[in-house]
Amino acid sequence: MEWKEVSANRSFSGWQKVYDHESEACNGTMRFGLYQPENIDGDELPLFVWLSGLTCTHENFVTKSGFQAMADKFGIYVVAPDTSPRNQNIEGEDDSWDFGSAAGFYLDATQEPWSKAYNMESYLIKELIPQVIHKFPIDRDCIGISGHSMGGHGALTLGLKHSDLFSSVSAFAPICAPSQCPWGEKALGNYLGQDKEAWKDYDACELIKAGKFQEQLLIDQGVADQFLKEQLHPHLLVEACKDAGIGLELRMHQEFDHSYYFVASFLEDHFHWHLNQWG
Amino acid sequence: MEWKEVSANRSFSGWQKVYDHESEACNGTMRFGLYQPENIDGDELPLFVWLSGLTCTHENFVTKSGFQAMADKFGIYVVAPDTSPRNQNIEGEDDSWDFGSAAGFYLDATQEPWSKAYNMESYLIKELIPQVIHKFPIDRDCIGISGHSMGGHGALTLGLKHSDLFSSVSAFAPICAPSQCPWGEKALGNYLGQDKEAWKDYDACELIKAGKFQEQLLIDQGVADQFLKEQLHPHLLVEACKDAGIGLELRMHQEFDHSYYFVASFLEDHFHWHLNQWG
Numbered sequence: 404m405e406w407k408e409v410s411a412n413r414s415f416s417g418w419q420k421v422y423d424h425e426s427e428a429c430n431g432t433m434r435f436g437l438y439q440p441e442n443i444d445g446d447e448l449p450l451f452v453w454l455s456g457l458t459c460t461h462e463n464f465v466t467k468s469g470f471q472a473m474a475d476k477f478g479i480y481v482v483a484p485d486t487s488p489r490n491q492n493i494e495g496e497d498d499s500w501d502f503g504s505a506a507g508f509y510l511d512a513t514q515e516p517w518s519k520a521y522n523m524e525s526y527l528i529k530e531l532i533p534q535v536i537h538k539f540p541i542d543r544d545c546i547g548i549s550g551h552s553m554g555g556h557g558a559l560t561l562g563l564k565h566s567d568l569f570s571s572v573s574a575f576a577p578i579c580a581p582s583q584c585p586w587g588e589k590a591l592g593n594y595l596g597q598d599k600e601a602w603k604d605y606d607a608c609e610l611i612k613a614g615k616f617q618e619q620l621l622i623d624q625g626v627a628d629q630f631l632k633e634q635l636h637p638h639l640l641v642e643a644c645k646d647a648g649i650g651l652e653l654r655m656h657q658e659f660d661h662s663y664y665f666v667a668s669f670l671e672d673h674f675h676w677h678l679n680q681w682g
Numbered sequence: 683m684e685w686k687e688v689s690a691n692r693s694f695s696g697w698q699k700v701y702d703h704e705s706e707a708c709n710g711t712m713r714f715g716l717y718q719p720e721n722i723d724g725d726e727l728p729l730f731v732w733l734s735g736l737t738c739t740h741e742n743f744v745t746k747s748g749f750q751a752m753a754d755k756f757g758i759y760v761v762a763p764d765t766s767p768r769n770q771n772i773e774g775e776d777d778s779w780d781f782g783s784a785a786g787f788y789l790d791a792t793q794e795p796w797s798k799a800y801n802m803e804s805y806l807i808k809e810l811i812p813q814v815i816h817k818f819p820i821d822r823d824c825i826g827i828s829g830h831s832m833g834g835h836g837a838l839t840l841g842l843k844h845s846d847l848f849s850s851v852s853a854f855a856p857i858c859a860p861s862q863c864p865w866g867e868k869a870l871g872n873y874l875g876q877d878k879e880a881w882k883d884y885d886a887c888e889l890i891k892a893g894k895f896q897e898q899l900l901i902d903q904g905v906a907d908q909f910l911k912e913q914l915h916p917h918l919l920v921e922a923c924k925d926a927g928i929g930l931e932l933r934m935h936q937e938f939d940h941s942y943y944f945v946a947s948f949l950e951d952h953f954h955w956h957l958n959q960w961g
Contacts, residue, residue, distance in 0.1 A: 412939060412941050412943040412944075413904070413906070413935075413937040413938045413939065413943065413944070413947070414943040414946070414947055415946075415947045419943055466745070466746050466942070467745050467746065469748030469751060469946065471943070471946065471947075472748060472751075472946070472950075625692075627692070656692075658692040659692045660691060660692065662691050663745070664691040664692065664693040664698055664750070665691075665692070667693070667694075667748065667750065667751070668692070668693055668694045668750075671751075
């Protein structure tokens with residue numbers, strides 16, 4: 404679990420760093436961003452995990468969201484992983500923007516040839532996050548997860564499945580029901596096979612129906628989001644949460660689109676919300 | 683003075699827009715970013731002009747600085763122009779990162795072939811800023827200018843030369859004395875010719891010696907900035923300001939480098955400072 408420092412930039416009172424490390428789950432080198440707030444006394448501080456969307460790397464959130472101002476102000480470590488394994492020399496890996504590279508969907512693939520590397524769930528839950536917790540003074544009762552679009556799907560599904568690890572879950576414009584939208588059908592079908600039973604483990608609505616639980620969820624969604632109607636389906640999440648007794652706060656924002664301008668506009672609200680959940 | 687809207691993204695309570703327009707001074711189409719804060723009553727609001735550094739377009743500040751949170755909070759229009767004319771088919775225009783495209787140095791060139799288009803000073807002062815003031819309710823007593831590196835040089839020189847227009851001037855890691863550093867010698871020599879007398883009109887230290895004046899200046903500079911020693915020379919500006927009675931606040935920041943992480947870390951301080959100058 405050696406990390407190679409790729410870059411280090413002083414940012415507010417802390418440091419924005421980028422590291423490479425070797426991942427068994429993802430069969431190679433993975434890159435991620437980690438903001439380290441000023442922490443002179445080595446206090447146990449919260450950890451915020453951000454999962455990015457299709458076409459992104461670790462870098463988009465790090466350079467475009469302005470999160471460092473908040474991580475500095477509130478004293479929170481923030482980790483921003485990549486969105487898929489890289490350079491696996493799998494045929495078709497780089498052919499489409501919504502599948503393969505930069506489209507790992509935060510799952511463990513079961514289908515050849517993807518299963519040899521496309522295991523983002525195991526990478527995050529068994530490798531990256533435990534390593535961050537091991538190397539830094541993280542308060543294990545204050546670990547939040549959030550993300551955007553495909554990363555919102557990742558935050559919801561991982562947050563629901565690993566509620567022992569994540570004490571707070573939010574999302575921006577998440578793919579709420581990947582089993583029922585073109586992006587999800589393509590990805591889940593290829594990574595998990597055509598038996599839709601297997602898809603339920605990576606579909607937030609299905610996980611909630613199966614009893615996975617978080618007391619509260621916060622979701623922000625732009626009304627002018629070009630992917631809202633065909634891909635995101637927040638209304639299905641509203642129904643599932645209602646039936647399961649999950650307190651979902653879904654905020655619909657007029658005129659906002661799917662961009663990082665939307666994420667940046669409401670990101671501080673999410674930091675406040677996670678802080679509140681942590682108590 | 684027709685503007686073509688290239689993009690429009692809702693951002694906080696306002697809009698981040700990007701436009702193209704035709705420039706006579708720059709002999710072609712110029713692109714710029716403009717943040718429009720929520721302004722339902724059409725109140726006269728301040729304008730903040732941001733000039734970017736070498737290799738940048740209008741986009742770097744717009745996507746990487748997080749300024750929209752502040753422009754929204756304080757109710758300020760923010761314009762971010764490009765850093766040079768584009769696509770002039772001048773030999774050598776795209777050969778180096780510190781001259782030609784993305785390196786306009788915010789001056790009016792006198793040397794062929796550059797003088798046909800490389801006239802960023804006239805573009806900003808006679809075209810872009812007047813057009814912004816004409817199209818939006820700008821409080822003409824509250825126009826500030828700032829920038830980074832080459833853009834810090836632009837902010838200082840234009841702010842000093844056009845003190846009737848700019849009531850507040852600040853900069854991040856500016857090229858303080860371009861006549862005395864490699865970047866400046868290359869650019870000024872090629873754009874203005876080898877007679878160094880002509881360079882004085884685009885050198886902040888020389889302008890101050892010649893009597894150009896602003897009561898106050900704020901400059902932030904990273905101590906770990908890789909360009910500090912060879913290119914930036916803030917000590918020369920300190921001397922010039924002292925002799926001229928200009929109140930320069932130069933803040934040196936340990937461990938900070940030349941990146942946008944540095945700019946983002948202190949940008950809100952600059953907004954506060956400009957607001958203070960405007961009274």
